[in-house]
Amino acid sequence: MxxxxxxxxxxxxxxxxxxxxxxxxxxxxxxxxxHTNALFSFNRMLENILDQFQPTHILxxxxxxxxxxRTKQFEEYKGNRQKTPSEFKEQLPYFRxxxxxxxxxxxxxxxxxxxxxxGTLSRQADSDDEVIVISGDKDLTQLATDNVTVYITxxxxxxxxxxxxxxxxxxxxxxxLQIIEMKGLMGDxxxxxxxxxxxxxxxxxxxxxxxNTVAEMYDRLDELKPSKMKExxxxxxxxxxxxxxxxxxxxxxxxxxxxxxxxxxGKQTDLLMDFYRQMQFNSFLTQLQAQTGxxxxxxxxxxxxxxxxxxxxxxxxxxxxxxxxxxxxEMLEENYHMGQVIGLVWQDLxxxxxxxADWDQAIQSPAFKAWLADAxxxxxxxxxxxxxxxxxxxxxxxxxxxFDIMIAxxxxxxxxxxxxADMLTNNDMPSLVKYDEAVxxxxxxQAVPDSAELNDHLANKVKAMGLLVEPLTQxxxxxxxxxxxxxxxxxxxxxxxxxxxxxxxVDAQILADKNQALLERLAQMEAEIYDLAGEEFNINSVKQLxxxxxxxxELPIIKKTKxxxxxxxxxxxxxxxxxxxxxxxxxxxxxxxxQGTYLAGLPTYIKEDGKIHSRFVQTLTQTGRLSxxxxxxxxxxxxxxxxxxxxxxxxxxHEGWQLFGADxxxxxxxxxxxxxxxxxxxxAFKSGEDIHEATARRVFGLDPDTVIDANLRRQAKAVNFxxxxxxxxxxxxxxxxxxxxHAKAFIENYFEKYPDIHQFMEDIVAEAKEKGYVETLxxxxxYLPDIDASNFNIRSFAERxxxxxxxxxxxxxxxxxxxxxxxxxxxxxGLQSRLLLSVHDEVILEGPAEEMEVLSxxxxxxxxxxxxxxxxxxxxxxxxxxxxxxx
DNA sequence: GCTTTCACG
DNA sequence: ACGTACGTGAAAGCT
Numbered sequence: 001m002x003x004x005x006x007x008x009x010x011x012x013x014x015x016x017x018x019x020x021x022x023x024x025x026x027x028x029x030x031x032x033x034x035h036t037n038a039l040f041s042f043n044r045m046l047e048n049i050l051d052q053f054q055p056t057h058i059l060x061x062x063x064x065x066x067x068x069x070r071t072k073q074f075e076e077y078k079g080n081r082q083k084t085p086s087e088f089k090e091q092l093p094y095f096r097x098x099x100x101x102x103x104x105x106x107x108x109x110x111x112x113x114x115x116x117x118x119g120t121l122s123r124q125a126d127s128d129d130e131v132i133v134i135s136g137d138k139d140l141t142q143l144a145t146d147n148v149t150v151y152i153t154x155x156x157x158x159x160x161x162x163x164x165x166x167x168x169x170x171x172x173x174x175x176x177l178q179i180i181e182m183k184g185l186m187g188d189x190x191x192x193x194x195x196x197x198x199x200x201x202x203x204x205x206x207x208x209x210x211x212n213t214v215a216e217m218y219d220r221l222d223e224l225k226p227s228k229m230k231e232x233x234x235x236x237x238x239x240x241x242x243x244x245x246x247x248x249x250x251x252x253x254x255x256x257x258x259x260x261x262x263x264x265x266g267k268q269t270d271l272l273m274d275f276y277r278q279m280q281f282n283s284f285l286t287q288l289q290a291q292t293g294x295x296x297x298x299x300x301x302x303x304x305x306x307x308x309x310x311x312x313x314x315x316x317x318x319x320x321x322x323x324x325x326x327x328x329x330e331m332l333e334e335n336y337h338m339g340q341v342i343g344l345v346w347q348d349l350x351x352x353x354x355x356x357a358d359w360d361q362a363i364q365s366p367a368f369k370a371w372l373a374d375a376x377x378x379x380x381x382x383x384x385x386x387x388x389x390x391x392x393x394x395x396x397x398x399x400x401x402x403f404d405i406m407i408a409x410x411x412x413x414x415x416x417x418x419x420x421a422d423m424l425t426n427n428d429m430p431s432l433v434k435y436d437e438a439v440x441x442x443x444x445x446q447a448v449p450d451s452a453e454l455n456d457h458l459a460n461k462v463k464a465m466g467l468l469v470e471p472l473t474q475x476x477x478x479x480x481x482x483x484x485x486x487x488x489x490x491x492x493x494x495x496x497x498x499x500x501x502x503x504x505x506v507d508a509q510i511l512a513d514k515n516q517a518l519l520e521r522l523a524q525m526e527a528e529i530y531d532l533a534g535e536e537f538n539i540n541s542v543k544q545l546x547x548x549x550x551x552x553x554e555l556p557i558i559k560k561t562k563x564x565x566x567x568x569x570x571x572x573x574x575x576x577x578x579x580x581x582x583x584x585x586x587x588x589x590x591x592x593x594x595q596g597t598y599l600a601g602l603p604t605y606i607k608e609d610g611k612i613h614s615r616f617v618q619t620l621t622q623t624g625r626l627s628x629x630x631x632x633x634x635x636x637x638x639x640x641x642x643x644x645x646x647x648x649x650x651x652x653x654h655e656g657w658q659l660f661g662a663d664x665x666x667x668x669x670x671x672x673x674x675x676x677x678x679x680x681x682x683x684a685f686k687s688g689e690d691i692h693e694a695t696a697r698r699v700f701g702l703d704p705d706t707v708i709d710a711n712l713r714r715q716a717k718a719v720n721f722x723x724x725x726x727x728x729x730x731x732x733x734x735x736x737x738x739x740x741x742h743a744k745a746f747i748e749n750y751f752e753k754y755p756d757i758h759q760f761m762e763d764i765v766a767e768a769k770e771k772g773y774v775e776t777l778x779x780x781x782x783y784l785p786d787i788d789a790s791n792f793n794i795r796s797f798a799e800r801x802x803x804x805x806x807x808x809x810x811x812x813x814x815x816x817x818x819x820x821x822x823x824x825x826x827x828x829x830g831l832q833s834r835l836l837l838s839v840h841d842e843v844i845l846e847g848p849a850e851e852m853e854v855l856s857x858x859x860x861x862x863x864x865x866x867x868x869x870x871x872x873x874x875x876x877x878x879x880x881x882x883x884x885x886x887x
Numbered sequence: 888g889c890t891t892t893c894a895c896g
Numbered sequence: 897a898c899g900t901a902c903g904t905g906a907a908a909g910c911t
Contacts, residue, residue, distance in 0.1 A: 538909080542909075563910090593907085596906090597907060627903085627905070635906085668902095730901075793898065793900075801902075804902045807902090840903085
């Protein structure tokens with residue numbers, strides 16, 4: 001027999017370590033709600049191990065549940081183990097599926113633990129075989145010999161520490177087998193067996209250096225001088241001998257497997273791909289696909305798929321263009337305002353002919369242009385907003401948008417992955433599309449493949465799109481979201497496309513001037529801070545700043561982050577009077593943020609038309625809000641005057657035009673009052689009084705005509721906010737800077753005065769637990785799989801989310817409806833005015849000054865009346881020459 | 888790529 | 897005992 005390389009893994013120990021090495025239970029979950037963190041980490045570990053050791057033989061040993069010979073010997077053995085988290089337990093069966101995919105044998109055995117299986121196999125190896133034992137449990141180091149190296153995981157599971165006999169000699173001055181004796185003396189708290197009273201590692205080592213083994217120690221007890229320790233040794237003799245036996249790994253278990261049985265077969269690609277798909281391990285799947293090519297994929301495609309015919313066209317002509325098509329435009333850049341089209345493809349959904357066309361040629365083709373713009377030609381699109389923008393930038397109109405795969409997929413479940421490859425898997429369809437990353441690569445290595453591979457990939461995409469329309473439609477209908485999809489999100493996509501294409505005019509000179517001024521101020525402040533610190537350092541480096549503040553200047557440490565000292569603003573504010581450097585840093589941070597993010601950041605997005613074209617991302621947030629990116633125009637400074645002046649740079653597109661802004665007042669609290677049907681809050685809104693003052697009166701039991709001072713109002717406002725966020729005493733105490741008990745009393749009192757709100761909060765959490773999701777007034781769903789988590793923090797977070805999402809989400813529904821109505825009204829009245837921005841509870845338009853009066857009548861009215869609630873919706877509005885002057 | 892900080896509603 | 901207010905995106909430093 002030739003030289004073998006045998007890897008023996010302690011599966012039970014490693015799986016458990018894997019679970020704790022990635023504790024992001026929110027993210028590591030597949031579409032069935034199964035947690036996957038331990039499987040993911042274990043998979044990564046396997047990859048590393050196979051790569052590092054290149055085994056010829058490999059086995060993963062598991063503990064079997066139930067009693068072992070050790071528990072028979074000592075009933076309490078491992079008796080103190082806390083309950084295994086359910087999030088871990090549910091993953092256990094899948095380790096075997098994973099190992100099947102890897103072609104790795106696994107084994108467990110009644111009465112014995114994984115260590116014993118490993119111990120036995122390690123002794124069956126020939127002396128010229130190399131045996132590698134891997135575990136998270138240091139007890140296994142007793143197995144080390146000249147040809148057995150024991151590796152123990154470190155730092156979660158990312159590093160392996162090698163224990164050879166030499167290492168053990170160096171570390172402890174012990175032979176590997178004496179590890180057993182050491183355990184006998186010390187016991188093991190995690191396995192719950194006792195050692196000798198008051199003997200720890202130090203004393204145990206000393207005794208073993210003198211006596212070698214536990215048995216010998218008791219034989220030669222007279223060599224020990226009388227002492228408390230000696231008494232303990234004598235009293236605990238039974239424990240020591242028993243524990244020594246418990247710690248000893250059995251090396252002659254009657255196994256039904258031998259070394260020949262555990263030869264490594266290599267990955268079973270199909271099985272492993274299926275497993276990755278089921279677990280949604282996209283990166284591993286991509287890797288595997290890249291390693292193995294497409295062949296494995298092709299076999300899986302069942303025969304009942306349509307018969308596709310792929311046609312490459314040089315000149316797009318009318319007979320290439322069907323009545324019903326799935327159309328896809330490929331671009332690698334995420335920011336489609338700036339990107340380069342690399343492919344164009346469509347499928348005739350009746351004949352299943354797939355057309356691949358040259359983009360530059362197609363956009364010149366009159367037939368293609370006419371077809372795109374003709375609403376009677378139905379188009380299935382992947383991301384209709386993106387397509388509209390790309391086509392508009394090429395001067396083409398897009399009409400006849402029949403279906404948007406991305407929006408449908410997002411509404412069905414906001415967590416779902418956004419690639420076609422995933423969508424096929426989620427809908428139990430053949431995986432005929434690769435991941436983009438497998439085709440294009442990522443980061444610096446991203447590139448367009450040769451045209452054969454590109455065309456193949458694109459053709460597969462429109463095949464997938466054709467297959468997905470029906471199941472997605474059906475699910476939207478089943479989940480009662482067809483209305484939301486059809487009457488809110490789809491029309492909104494068109495509105496947003498127009499806003500993005502329109503863009504907002506920005507005066508680059510204003511930004512440049514302010515930038516210059518702030519750069520000069522920053523330089524001055526920098527010098528001042530160096531002076532106060534007594535040395536120069538990088539103020540932007542949290543690490544360096546931490547050293548200056550908390551080590552050199554010895555300021556009190558209020559909060560730590562997982563990497564060091566926290567220097568966040570709320571921490572620094574508490575230190576403000578301790579040292580003059582603190583206010584200086586706070587100011588520096590503020591100015592530096594304005595300068596870096598806005599004054600330096602924004603101009604890079606101004607296009608040749610003098611405008612910024614942000615992207616409003618419609619399929620991202622968990623609540624239904626929009627987000628804004630490249631750049632984010634939803635976080636332009638507003639709260640602090642100096643920052644707010646940056647808005648002066650945002651101006652109307654034309655001379656003689658103005659901006660028009662309209663925002664909902666207290667929309668989230670109004671939504672809450674309506675959903676919770678709280679009569680007190682509804683009455684307050686109906687009366688038109690200031691809601692925070694009304695809250696203060698009610699909560700503090702004051703007369704209706706009492707004047708509420710600013711501080712009282714501020715507290716009531718904070719509580720109102722807290723209610724909307726899914727309140728906790730901890731959060732409120734932090735926000736108001738008051739003791740937690742105080743905050744708790746506050747909340748209890750609030751709930752007493754607003755019992756319907758309290759009832760709603762309890763009901764919505766109960767509903768989330770029962771159904772697994774919450775929904776908005778318009779049936780938008782958010783699944784909350786963590787609502788039953790065993791971890792307090794994770795569960796609490798899900799509970800607060802259950803309270804907040806229907807509120808935030810309904811408010812988002814309402815403004816979306818309003819936007820669609822506003823756009824319709826503008827079109828209908830033939831106004832030149834147009835929507836530019838939407839910032840959660842406000843919209844901004846621009847138009848000729850003459851139209852401002854029309855807008856003042858039209859826009860607030862639409863916003864207030866587009867949805868009928870049991871509380872009035874109130875809108876404030878304004879017109880001005882720049883965004884700063886607006887409201 | 889991850890972490891921290893900070894801008895917005 | 898646990899230790900977070902809800903929802904986002906961008907910049908900068910660090911590894």
